[in-house]
Amino acid sequence: MFARGETILQLMERLAPKHYAVPEDKIGLQVGSAAKEVKRVLVALDVNQAVVREAVSLDAELIIAHHAVIYRPLAHLRTDTPSGALAAELLRRDIAVYISHTNLDTAEGGMNDWMAEALGLAGRDVLEEIHTDKLSKLVVFVPETHHEAVRNAMFAAGAGWIGNYSHCSFNIEGTGTFVPREGTDPFIGTAGKMEKAAEIRIETVVPDSARKAVIAAMLKAHPYEEVAYDLYSMDLKGRSFGLGRVGKLPSAETLEQFAERVKSALQVPFVRMVGDPAKPIRKVAVLGGSGSRYIRHASFAGADVLVTGDIDYHSAQDAEAAGLAIIDPGHNAEKIMKPKLAQWLNDQLRAKGYNTEVFASQIDTEPFKLR
Known part of the structure; x- marks a missing residue:
């Protein structure tokens, strides 16, 4: 297939x-x-x-x-x-x-993360925030026999993240009531009769970017013909996404040594370098593509060096004056x-x-x- x-x-x-x-x-x-x-x-x-x-x-x-x-x-x-x-x-x-x-540049596990991983950077942060997910609260009522399956399906689709904690939810036991009407095919109960069911109320947070996937996964895993659920807007912000990454090398190395690391990791035959070759490098900013306008961002983040392509003459001078080293592996490093x-x-x-x-x-x- x-x-x-x-x-x-x-x-x-x-x-x-x-x-x-x-x-x-x-x-x-x-x-x-x-x-x-x-x-x-x-x-x-x-x-x-x-x-x-x-x-x-x-x-x-x-x-x-x-x-x-x-x-x-x-x-x-x-x-x-x-x-x-x-x-x-x-x-x-x-x-x-x-x-x-740029959506692939911004994505977690996308271009800039691939470049940062190749360079061995740890503890990565975003260089420039582009998008912050809004959060909603999803509440769904599930029979006790299926609540773990439904909850895990929602988690797998992207629900339940609060900061760097995953699989977050709150679960309350209760009793659901309903009367299946003519033409229904109830999972529990008989048409025309009041039914009481032991249910779990599951509450979890859902980022806007995953909302459709989470609801689809919840409905697919849920055994009921008609699913009772609510979605509430929240003022809280979720995870932030953006261009570029800032992280640290395992240990300091000179700019000249780091330039060789960049050549090897990004498989480029040459790089252009701005700065003292003996300068110690530990904190690194990296941005795929053209990064001249991110010199201030990298300096503000406290980076020792910015790895990016298409640096022009005057931007290189600005970086040098600001004490920021530059490694330009070219746009093709992407x-x-x-x-x-x-x-x-x-x-x-x-x-x-x-x-x-x-x-x-x-x-x-x-x-x-x-x-």
């Missing part, structure tokens, strides 16, 4: 919900249709003609990429231009393209997402019983070369 495109995109949006993206970011399905069965998926950093040829060679029907294939508004779709020819080839081959960009995301998707699809295969692109889309 192969997954449909919509199912794969739902998995992607569970990892990296669209509302995690910065405003006006170009994300989502950009080319083709997801309303089809997908046997093979290709995960890429960028989409160019070489990546499309790779997808064709794999018989992939879907490309999931980090960088948008349509970034600027199109004034026309001419096949004698590079962008037009690329779109035409994708459509001709019936290959859909889905983009997960290629770390290809094997990580491919593995995550493969695991999710296998767990759901699908035979759809996910491959990490082997195409190097780095445009810069050293001479």
Whole structure:
């Protein structure tokens, strides 16, 4: 059994919900249709003609990429231009393209966490907060025989988090009453007669980002034909999500040593470095992509160094004046997402019983070369 495109995109949006993206970011399905069965998926950093040829060679029907294939508004779709020819080839081959960009950067277990893990950073915090989940309280009444199954289903779908504590709930024993009417098929009781049932009132917190999944899981696990539950809005804030990560190395090392760590961990042939090579480095800020505007954020967080791409001349001078070291491994360092995301998707699809295969692109889309 192969997954449909919509199912794969739902998995992607569970990892990296669209509302995690910065405003006006170009994300989502950009080319083709997801309303089809997908046997093979290709995960890429960028989409160019070489990546499309790779997808064709794999018989992939879907490309999931980090960088948008349509970034600027199109004034026309001419096949004698590079962008037009690329779109035409994708459509001709019936290959859909889905983009997960700053929402994947922001997501827990996404781009910036992958980069921080590769660098060995512990005790990570967000560099810039983008989104904070609002919390709701979910109350559901469950027969005693099924309350653990229902509660665990809600926890598995994302309910029950308070700070860094998971599986949080409050449970009260009580008696439920109801009269099954004509045409019902009650789990307990007989149509037309008052029924009393020993029930558990389960209360738990649900973040907005997981609300639909939690309610769906609760309804699926619940034995009743009609489920009695309430959802209350709360003023409390849940977990915060954002761009970049700040963490610490296991032990201090010089900037020069750390630069070698970055090259090895992010598999890049060179880095640009700002700062004294002998400077001790312990606290590290990392942000995939272009990070010039995050120099102040990194300094405010007390970082010794910022690892990010596309640092311009004047931003480098600003960092140097502020005493912040910079390691620029280039924008292409985000290629770390290809094997990580491919593995995550493969695991999710296998767990759901699908035979759809996910491959990490082997195409190097780095445009810069050293001479």
